[in-house]
Amino acid sequence: MVENKQEFWRWKEYNWHDESLDPKGAEIISAGVDVGSVSSQAVVMVDGKLYAFSNMRTGSDSPDSARKAMSWALENTDLKLEDIHYTVGTGYGRVNVPFADRAITEIACHARGGNMMYGPTVRTILDMGGQDCKAIHCDEKGKVTNFLMNDKCAAGTGRGMEVFADLLAVPIEEVGELSLDVDEEPPPVSSTCVVFAKSEASSLLRDGWSKKRVLAAYCSAMAHRIVSLLDRIGVEKDFAITGGIAKNSGVVARLEKELGLIALKSNYDTQIAGALGAALFARALIEKQRKKVSQ
Amino acid sequence: MITAGIDMGSKYVKVVILKDGTVLSKAMAATGFEPAEAAAACFKRAVQDSGIDRSSIEHITSTGAGRKAAPNINSDITDVGAAAKGVTHLLEGVRTVIDVGAEEGRGIKIEANGKVVDFAVNEKCAAGAGAFAEAMARALEVSLDEFGKLSLKSEKTIPMNAQCAVFAESEVVSLVHAKTPKHDIARAVHDAIASRIVSMVRRVGINKEVALVGGVSYNCGFVDSLGRALETEVKIPENPEYVGALGAALAAGERIK
Numbered sequence: 001m002v003e004n005k006q007e008f009w010r011w012k013e014y015n016w017h018d019e020s021l022d023p024k025g026a027e028i029i030s031a032g033v034d035v036g037s038v039s040s041q042a043v044v045m046v047d048g049k050l051y052a053f054s055n056m057r058t059g060s061d062s063p064d065s066a067r068k069a070m071s072w073a074l075e076n077t078d079l080k081l082e083d084i085h086y087t088v089g090t091g092y093g094r095v096n097v098p099f100a101d102r103a104i105t106e107i108a109c110h111a112r113g114g115n116m117m118y119g120p121t122v123r124t125i126l127d128m129g130g131q132d133c134k135a136i137h138c139d140e141k142g143k144v145t146n147f148l149m150n151d152k153c154a155a156g157t158g159r160g161m162e163v164f165a166d167l168l169a170v171p172i173e174e175v176g177e178l179s180l181d182v183d184e185e186p187p188p189v190s191s192t193c194v195v196f197a198k199s200e201a202s203s204l205l206r207d208g209w210s211k212k213r214v215l216a217a218y219c220s221a222m223a224h225r226i227v228s229l230l231d232r233i234g235v236e237k238d239f240a241i242t243g244g245i246a247k248n249s250g251v252v253a254r255l256e257k258e259l260g261l262i263a264l265k266s267n268y269d270t271q272i273a274g275a276l277g278a279a280l281f282a283r284a285l286i287e288k289q290r291k292k293v294s295q
Numbered sequence: 296m297i298t299a300g301i302d303m304g305s306k307y308v309k310v311v312i313l314k315d316g317t318v319l320s321k322a323m324a325a326t327g328f329e330p331a332e333a334a335a336a337c338f339k340r341a342v343q344d345s346g347i348d349r350s351s352i353e354h355i356t357s358t359g360a361g362r363k364a365a366p367n368i369n370s371d372i373t374d375v376g377a378a379a380k381g382v383t384h385l386l387e388g389v390r391t392v393i394d395v396g397a398e399e400g401r402g403i404k405i406e407a408n409g410k411v412v413d414f415a416v417n418e419k420c421a422a423g424a425g426a427f428a429e430a431m432a433r434a435l436e437v438s439l440d441e442f443g444k445l446s447l448k449s450e451k452t453i454p455m456n457a458q459c460a461v462f463a464e465s466e467v468v469s470l471v472h473a474k475t476p477k478h479d480i481a482r483a484v485h486d487a488i489a490s491r492i493v494s495m496v497r498r499v500g501i502n503k504e505v506a507l508v509g510g511v512s513y514n515c516g517f518v519d520s521l522g523r524a525l526e527t528e529v530k531i532p533e534n535p536e537y538v539g540a541l542g543a544a545l546a547a548g549e550r551i552k
Contacts, residue, residue: 037465060472131462153420154461163461194461195421195430196398206328 009162010057011172011244016269017044017052017077024078028286031073031084032109032278033066033100035093038130038158039244042069043275044079048283052077053272062093070099086286088278092131104281106274107136107147113277114240115142117268123236126226126263127273128245130158133226135233142277148233154194156225158244161251163194164218167201168211179215179250186213188221197221215250223254230259239263246270296551297347298354300543301334301368302377303361306397306425307510308334309537310341312352313544316384320345321537330361338366356547358539360399360418372546374539375403375414381542382506383409385532390502393521393529394539395492395511397425402496413499421460423491425511430460431484434467435477439514442481446516449482463487485520493524506530508538 023029026046034041036058044052054073058065066089070081081099089097090109097103106127114125120140127134132151138144154160165172186209191197201214209217222245241263245251247270256262268276297319302309308326312319322341324333334357342349357365358377365371372380378394383405392403399418405411417423421430432442453475457463463484470480493501505527511517512535522529532538 060469131465152458154459159461159465192419193421194459195426196419199398203328 006169008165008169009172013056015052015054015072015075017073018050021046021049021051022078023051023083028283029079029084030279030282030286031070031087032275032280032282033070033087033089033097034091034106034109034274034278035062035066035069035089035097036091036130036274037132039271040065040069040091041272041275042066042073043272043279044073044077044084045279045283050268050276052079053269053275055269055271058093062096063098065093066097067099086282086289088282088285090274090278101282102285104278107134108144109274109277109281110134110242111136111138111144111277112142112280113273113275114138114242116276116280117242117266117273118238118240118264121238122240122264124239125273126230126239126241128156128158128226128241128243128251130244133157133229135230137233137236146233148229150229155192155197156222156229160194160197160222161245161248163198164201164215167198168214170211170215173247175215176219176247176249176251178212179219180253182212182216185220186217188224189217190221192225219248219250220254222251223258226255227258235259235261237261240266242270242273244271296548297352298356298544298547298551299338299341299352300377300540300545300547301338301355301357301365302537302539302543303330303334303357303359303365304396304510304539305360305399307536308337309540310334310337311537311540311544312341312345312347313541313548314347318541319347321534321540323536326361330364331366334364335366354547354551356543356550358543369547370550372543375401375411375416377539377542377546378508379403379405379409379411379542380545381538382508382532384541384545385538386504386506386530388504389506389530391496391500391505393492393496393505393507395425395507395509395517397429397510400424400492400495402492402499404499404502415495415498417491417495422458422463423488423495425509425514427460427463427488428484428511428514428517430464431467434464435471435480437477443514443516445478446481446485447519448478449476451479451482452486453479453483455483455487458491481516482520485514485516486524488517489520489524492521501525501527503527504530506532508532508535510536512536
């Protein structure tokens with residue numbers, strides 16, 4: 001018998017491109033590929049404008065994930081991989097992007113991407129990724145001035161949220177909304193460790209707590225954990241959140257409440273910040289290269 | 296003089312009935328979701344096995360994470376105090392006690408008479424506790440017992456990048472994909488837990504003799520890894536999972552006097 005178990009943590013993969021833009025004859029076509037520990041994104045820019053992107057899960061093989069993300073971003077567009085003038089790889093698997101011209105750290109790329117997504121007033125970017133959480137300070141040009149990160153512990157990361165979505169059999173995209181649908185805010189889950197928080201959640205369910213209430217308690221614990229990370233570096237206005245958890249309204253609302261600050265909103269997909277920053281770096285690098293040649 | 300000790304662990308409840316320093320009976324039950332009920336049932340069984348009458352027990356002391364939830368007790372003692380007393384009763388010359396349970400790890404520095412000098416505890420993170428090995432055994436689809444034995448077959452050291460038990464699970468999956476033999480993965484996991492525990496115990500200092508107690512002592516793979524990480528032999532008393540309950544029963548005796 002084959003057990004057909006639904007995987008609630010599985011978020012939807014997607015690609016997008018701007019049909020109103022014509023990449024033919026563009027001066028600079030640059031790309032950024034962010035190979036993260038959980039998700040990978042590829043961004044293609046045409047003369048400094050976002051043209052296409054993809055967002056998918058990282059497989060067990062980094063070069064393969066990078067290639068897949070890129071070919072998916074280019075799917076149904078008028079571009080091929082050869083048309084791209086310069087590519088920057090970033091993220092956990094940045095050195096394993098086979099077609100990249102250069103690798104740049106995800107911290108630098110997030111600041112640069114955040115600068116474009118949220119405008120030059122953003123000073124603190126909180127990137128809540130799959131297996132890490134970073135607080136980045138940057139200047140008006142999107143240059144990193146300071147940062148702090150947790151990549152040792154699953155508490156406060158997307159992986160932790162995936163574990164909970166699976167445990168409670170709630171599709172991960174719905175966790176945020178459901179967690180806000182409670183009459184009264186429950187006390188946060190007290191265990192820090194995700195492994196222990198899981199047992200705690202099981203006993204809360206047994207005590208008669210609804211799924212929504214348990215989710216509220218976990219989102220609140222996660223927000224609290226992130227705030228203590230942010231406290232160590234300080235939050236300078238304006239403040240923005242990127243990464244997958246930025247899409248979880250339950251964590252974002254509680255985070256904003258605890259900080260007493262509202263995060264900037266953006267029309268860009270919050271998960272592409274790193275790849276977008278990489279594509280911006282790629283554009284600047286090819287410009288520099290061309291200047292040198294012409295001199 | 297008859298006393299009893301109840302160790303309310305996060306995973307199991309243990310009961311020891313003691314008469315003048317000799318164990319009359321012991322019993323163990325899964326803690327489950329109703330620790331008090333589990334403890335009461337376990338206690339009843341231990342009393343039955345001991346052949347004595349319930350009323351002849353003069354003092355009952357509880358210990359463990361849920362010690363305040365134990366039913367009908369006269370007093371309680373910390374996990375650290377109980378482990379130190381229990382070990383000193385069973386083994387000679389121990390100065391460092393390492394206690395590894397399902398959800399916590401402790402390093403305890405003691406004097407010859409079993410008095411606690413200093414201790415360090417981790418109860419926040421599964422990476423330094425038995426739960427880590429359990430989760431990884433599950434990921435590899437082997438029993439915990441088998442997981443420990445597998446580890447002994449390996450002679451290869453593979454350092455794990457992940458510290459977190461949740462992240463380690465993804466790492467184990469990638470190791471499996473890379474066709475790493477199960478026994479090498481088992482050893483990598485045990486080495487990781489041992490290294491977390493040793494760095495914690497170092498904070499109080501490691502002095503010979505070193506004793507290991509708690510349920511994780513039954514995991515021969517972990518014991519091997521711990522010995523290598525400490526670079527010294529580790530003594531394990533008989534019935535290491537009952538040391539806390541024994542220590543509590545010994546404390547009960549002192550409290551009568």
